[in-house]
Amino acid sequence: MPIEDLEKAFQNKIDNEIKIEPRDWMPEAYRKTNTRQISQHAHSEVVGMLPESNWISRAPSLKRKAILIAKVQDEGGHGLYLYAAAETLGTGREQMIDDLNSGKAKYSSIFNYPTLTWADMGAVGWLVDGAAILNQVMLCRTSYGPYARAMVRICKEESFHQRQGFESLLVLSKGTDEQKAMCQDAINRWWWPSLMMFGPKDSESTNSDQSMKWKIKRKTNDELRQNFVDMIAEQIKLLGMKLPDPDLKWNEEKKHYDYGEINWEEFWSVVKGNGPCNRQRLDARNKAHNEGAWVREAAIAYAEKKKNKQTAA
Amino acid sequence: MNTYFIKKFLYGDIPEVTAGASDVKNTAAPATESKDTWPLWEVFIRSKQGLDHKHAGSLHAADATMAIENARDVYTRRQEGVSLWVVESKYIHASNPDDAESFYTPAEDKVYRHPTFYDLPDEVKHM
Numbered sequence: 001m002p003i004e005d006l007e008k009a010f011q012n013k014i015d016n017e018i019k020i021e022p023r024d025w026m027p028e029a030y031r032k033t034n035t036r037q038i039s040q041h042a043h044s045e046v047v048g049m050l051p052e053s054n055w056i057s058r059a060p061s062l063k064r065k066a067i068l069i070a071k072v073q074d075e076g077g078h079g080l081y082l083y084a085a086a087e088t089l090g091t092g093r094e095q096m097i098d099d100l101n102s103g104k105a106k107y108s109s110i111f112n113y114p115t116l117t118w119a120d121m122g123a124v125g126w127l128v129d130g131a132a133i134l135n136q137v138m139l140c141r142t143s144y145g146p147y148a149r150a151m152v153r154i155c156k157e158e159s160f161h162q163r164q165g166f167e168s169l170l171v172l173s174k175g176t177d178e179q180k181a182m183c184q185d186a187i188n189r190w191w192w193p194s195l196m197m198f199g200p201k202d203s204e205s206t207n208s209d210q211s212m213k214w215k216i217k218r219k220t221n222d223e224l225r226q227n228f229v230d231m232i233a234e235q236i237k238l239l240g241m242k243l244p245d246p247d248l249k250w251n252e253e254k255k256h257y258d259y260g261e262i263n264w265e266e267f268w269s270v271v272k273g274n275g276p277c278n279r280q281r282l283d284a285r286n287k288a289h290n291e292g293a294w295v296r297e298a299a300i301a302y303a304e305k306k307k308n309k310q311t312a313a
Numbered sequence: 314m315n316t317y318f319i320k321k322f323l324y325g326d327i328p329e330v331t332a333g334a335s336d337v338k339n340t341a342a343p344a345t346e347s348k349d350t351w352p353l354w355e356v357f358i359r360s361k362q363g364l365d366h367k368h369a370g371s372l373h374a375a376d377a378t379m380a381i382e383n384a385r386d387v388y389t390r391r392q393e394g395v396s397l398w399v400v401e402s403k404y405i406h407a408s409n410p411d412d413a414e415s416f417y418t419p420a421e422d423k424v425y426r427h428p429t430f431y432d433l434p435d436e437v438k439h440m
Binding site: 021023024025051054055058070073074076077080081084087092093094114115116117149150153157177178181182185277280296297299300302303306307 | 317318319320321322326349350351353370371372373374375376379386387388390391407409410411
């Protein structure tokens with residue numbers, strides 16, 4: 001079949017909501033876009049473990065410690081689901097991890113911000129995971145089958161992350177004056193970076209059009225961002241806290257919240273590697289990878305040895 | 314409220330003193346899909362007694378024991394299963410999606426294989 005016909009048949013499937021599966025024909029650019037997006041998503045889960053695992057030993061109670069461990073473990077699992085989904089497109093996991101460690105591949109910029117107080121754990125759960133969930137719920141219906149299935153699994157687990165974050169802030173918001181101040185401070189620092197998680201404005205996003213046509217994405221960056229603002233602007237009332245945006249206001253006409261301008265200069269600067277913690281995150285990843293090398297080798301050697309023993313017997 | 318002193322833990326999760334990591338060099342060994350790579354396994358889960366094992370996803374592991382343990386850790390953290398199968402992916406044979414049309418068409422025009430094909434009088438009731 002000539003390539004034009006294949007492409008037409010492919011787009012036809014997408015238009016008719018038929019999922020694309022690993023061994024189906026697909027345009028190279030579709031394969032590449034999905035590989036990039038899914039592996040970046042996987043990297044984000046893995047790097048996302050760093051700021052949180054850092055607080056496990058400092059969690060204020062055994063309950064919070066158990067919750068945090070479970071959450072970090074989930075993120076590791078999510079990374080695995082996503083690497084596995086990306087691998088079905090033909091790129092090996094080793095290659096993807098190598099691209100992360102070398103700084104060639106990107107991960108969500110949000111994890112290049114530091115977590116300075118315990119309240120940050122709550123803010124990360126509520127705001128960062130909250131923003132991630134909006135994106136992930138949309139991706140449950142993405143056109144590439146393995147990605148969609150991984151997202152369904154992830155979404156089921158992720159909602160606990162956001163709820164525990166909000167609940168943790170709720171406790172602080174009813175605590176001592178110092179705890180209240182800590183809660184507000186964390187929200188102040190995480191609000192704008194969370195808004196940036198949805199990516200550049202639609203008018204400046206280069207990948208958006210094609211991704212929408214291929215139904216990799218089903219909502220634009222700005223649509224998702226607006227959903228997020230509307231959701232959080234209501235929820236924060238329950239905390240009795242304030243979002244650090246003087247322009248935030250309900251727009252009766254649009255039935256949405258208006259919000260202030262994002263600092264795009266900061267956004268691009270962090271994407272390009274100049275955030276507060278970019279280097280630290282990559283160093284931590286490389287350290288873990290290198291120091292774990294002997295474990296990977298030993299496991300292979302042990303499996304070999306066992307296999308040889310079996311064949312000899 | 315902002316007169317309160319917030320204790321910020323700057324150890325552990327420290328922002329860069331000199332921001333910027335674009336110069337970070339990869340210290341890891343170059344990626345190779347060599348014999349040192351753990352093989353890929355497909356994971357099947359029985360969610361409860363009486364149901365089939367269903368494909369859940371895949372993972373890498375050095376051997377079957379490790380594959381089952383890893384599958385337990387990543388696919389059944391919330392009691393999703395009571396039994397696990399793992400199969401090394403290379404042993405799975407699949408039908409070819411390109412042939413799907415001709416491969417599955419023979420079933421298409423055999424409506425008489427379905428019970429609804431047969432018109433029976435209402436008096437028959439349940440059949």
